[in-house]
Amino acid sequence: MKIIYTKTLLALAALLVVLPAMAQFAPPPQHIEPYNLTLGQPGKNRSVQKESDQVTLSEVVRVEGAPWLRLKFRAYNLGQHSYIVMTSLEDGGQQRLDAKSLAQWNSASAFFNGDAVLLELHVAEGESGIFATLESLNVGERGVAAAAEDSGGSETQCGPVDNRVASTDNRAGRIINGCTAWLVSNGAVLTAGHCVDWDPDGGGPLLPDGVLDLWGSFSVNVPASDPDGTINQSAPEDQFPIDTSNVVWNYDGEGQGLGKDWAVFGIFPNANGERAHLREGFYRMTRQNPAANDSMRITGYGVDTGVDNKTLQTSTGPYVGEYTGGAATNIYHRYQVDTRGANSGSPIIWRTPSPDFTVGIHTNGAAYTPMAVAVILLPARAMQARHLRLMRWKSPLRDFHGSGARYVDVVPQPNNPGQAGEVFRPYVHVPDAVSNVPNNGRVILVKGTYTKAAGNTFTAGADGKAMTFLAPVGTVIIGN
Structure with missing residues (x-):
């Protein structure tokens, strides 16, 4: 064994x-391959291909024999309404990105199967200077x-x-x-x-x-x-x-x-x-x-x-x-x-x-x-010295949505470890978090229904504190 x-x-x-x-x-196995391609023209767009209210420019990006590709852009201007569409020629997988979403993708595309991707630039009516310039490709390797x-x-x-x-x-x-x-x-x-x-x-x-x-x-x-x-x-x-x-x-x-x-x-x-x-x-x-x-x-x-x-x-x-x-x-x-x-x-x-x-x-x-x-998260019998040393890990998880967070989860922890409003020991009742959250703090609620019958009745701000309620992982119902 x-x-x-x-x-x-x-x-x-x-x-x-x-x-x-x-x-x-x-x-x-993969490598980065330079790929210089610009669709559109900074400062103007001159395509004569008119499709309803927009101009469409396109080019196939290809690396012969590659099992998959990812496109990385060096520069772009997609204005308010223009966008790019990328389509795998192998399986039809498609992604549409505008200025906001392309920034979230770190100026790159999703991963596409196959060795060729159709890149299209859709220029919205009334927008000029729209362009997208490729810098490189992540190229998968086979065998x-x-x-x-x-x-x-x-x-x-x-x-x-x-x-x-x-x-x-x-x-x-x-x-x-x-x-x-x-x-x-x-x-x-x-x-x-x-x-x-x-x-x-x-x-x-x-x-x-x-x-x-x-x-x-x-x-x-x-x-x-x-x-x-x-x-x-x-x-x-x-x-x-x-x-x-x-x-x-x-x-x-x-x-x-x-x-x-x-x-x-x-x-x-x-x-x-x-x-x-x-x-x-x-x-x-x-x-x-x-x-x-x-x-x-x-x-x-x-x-x-x-x-x-x-x-x-x-x-x-x-x-x-x-x-x-x-x-x-x-x-x-x-x-x-x-x-x-x-x-x-x-x-x-x-x-x-x-x-x-x-x-x-x-x-x-x-x-x-x-x-x-x-070695697990934090054994129940851990000593105080280790608690202090673990703060550098505990803080990033606790403060993921900002400092001053109190956590609530309708599902209780195993073995009844007690409640502290922490991400590992959340409260099970919303009023406990409301009472203990600091002023301008955040109450983080895990997906679930917090019923009135279980004691989830409170008046937010009754004690003069400001607080923000967040439900980052799904719908929350309180006091039903």
């Missing part, structure tokens, strides 16, 4: 076992064996058989960096720190450089890969652009101690204006400990062979117990679950409570016996 070491969001512990633990990310992408190989399985099976849990998404990320109850997205800031020199000492490397989109409904393992991309409407302006992370580097490897970021709506948390759902988080033999689950986009490579798969296994490495900051939780490269960033899901709760972020794998190991 093999052993997997995993790091998590909150436990900032150093690994006492002096054995290598490999970060489980696996970027797909690289899945094993070459896998940092851990089959040795990161917990036995001779890979027990992962296909999943449709779109709360977990694929990011192009070669990792998994997941949607959480306050509207944020979580992954491993090394998935947003990886080794800058490639060959070691595997230390991060503090520069954000995260790009692209959070993708769900990922289709099967090609028989040779080459990945295929989700439809454009199943891709949500990553907001690179608010990424907060920590990663000290490979071999620098587990438990300090986490990242928090946001995502924008897809090109249709849909928000991922509202459409796909979200995971609730807890800092409570599972019991021995509770069922644990890892769901993510790990490397595999053939058509299963980097598609959504899940595996379950028993929780083993808490491991203490002899210091207050060396607390780990052991479980036996199969993973592979690109499972980095996956949620560690506790299956016994109903609904399920997550207890940490999966980050590392290693080939040792007898069991898998995970």
Whole structure:
């Protein structure tokens, strides 16, 4: 039986076992190719092709034999009503972007399957100086064996058989960096720190450089890969652009101690204006400990062979117990679950409570016996010294929507840990948050119905405090 070491969001512990633990990310083979193309003309538009109230200019962008493409724009002016449309000539996947949405996509397109994309510039009547200039393309590469992408190989399985099976849990998404990320109850997205800031020199000492490397989109409904393992991309409407302006992370580097490897970021709506948390759902988080033999689950986009490579798969296994490495900051939780490269960033899901709760972020794998190991969010028996040290992680998640937040969730935490209005220990009644939120603070409400019968009656502002109510992950009904 093999052993997997995993790091998590909150436990900032150093690994006492002096054995290598490999970060489980696996970027797909791709390269950047310059591509100079301008549709339209800055200062004027002279096309004679008139279609109702707009001018349409078009060009096919092609890289022969490429399995997928992403277009990156150097400059553009789309005015108030003009827009671009991009269409895959392989499968018809289409994306329409205007000035606002193209900015949210970081001046780039979604990922398109195939080696050719039709780029159209639609110039609205009465607008001039409309143009779009391509700078480069992200070009996928074909024919690289899945094993070459896998940092851990089959040795990161917990036995001779890979027990992962296909999943449709779109709360977990694929990011192009070669990792998994997941949607959480306050509207944020979580992954491993090394998935947003990886080794800058490639060959070691595997230390991060503090520069954000995260790009692209959070993708769900990922289709099967090609028989040779080459990945295929989700439809454009199943891709949500990553907001690179608010990424907060920590990663000290490979071999620098587990438990300090986490990242928090946001995502924008897809090109249709849909928000991922509202459409796909979200995971609730807890800092409570599972019991021995509770069922644990890892769901993510790990490397595999053939058509299963980097598609959504899940595996379950028993929780083993808490491991203490002899210091207050060396607390780990052991479980036996199969993973592979690109499972980095996956949620560690506790299956016994109903609904399920997550207890940490999966980050590392290693080939040792007898069991898998995970450091979880924050064990219930954590000591005060570790609480203070964890504030740098806790604050970005708590303050994702601004400082002074109090959280409320109609679904109670497992094992009755008490309520503190925190993202890991939310109130279950709205009046508690209203009473305790600071002036000009925010009350963050998780999707659900907070009934009058359960005590959810209050008068906002009765004590003279101003506050903002936010429902970032779905519809909230209060006092029904």
